[in-house]
Amino acid sequence: MADQDTNKDDSNLSEVFPTRPFCNEILSRRKLKKSQTRDGSKPVINKKIRIKVYNRKQFLKQIEEKDSVKLNNVETKDRSSPTIEEDVKIGKSPQKNLFAEIESKKASSTE
Numbered sequence: 001m002a003d004q005d006t007n008k009d010d011s012n013l014s015e016v017f018p019t020r021p022f023c024n025e026i027l028s029r030r031k032l033k034k035s036q037t038r039d040g041s042k043p044v045i046n047k048k049i050r051i052k053v054y055n056r057k058q059f060l061k062q063i064e065e066k067d068s069v070k071l072n073n074v075e076t077k078d079r080s081s082p083t084i085e086e087d088v089k090i091g092k093s094p095q096k097n098l099f100a101e102i103e104s105k106k107a108s109s110t111e
Contacts, residue, residue: 084090
């Protein structure tokens with residue numbers, strides 16, 4: 001009788017897997033339990049926060065006007081360039097010569 005109950009709910013299994021009868025057989029034998037999930041991927045926004053309309057064109061006009069916004073000079077220390085210590089010596093890579101030597105040995109061995 002238990003098999004008859006599961007078959008009532010899964011009457012359209014042949015539509016789900018029409019080319020794989022073994023899948024239909026597996027699904028018809030087992031009844032999955034209902035599960036509850038909690039989707040935590042949705043961002044949580046505080047109810048007190050209100051979204052305002054932002055007029056970008058007007059804001060850019062204000063920036064373009066010289067007297068409307070006063071910008072202060074700021075001193076910065078740019079650390080994006082690489083720092084090379086004084087005792088490090090930089091020269092040409094020997095790989096180019098190495099590859100040329102390998103090619104010449106290859107050519108001489110095939111002759």
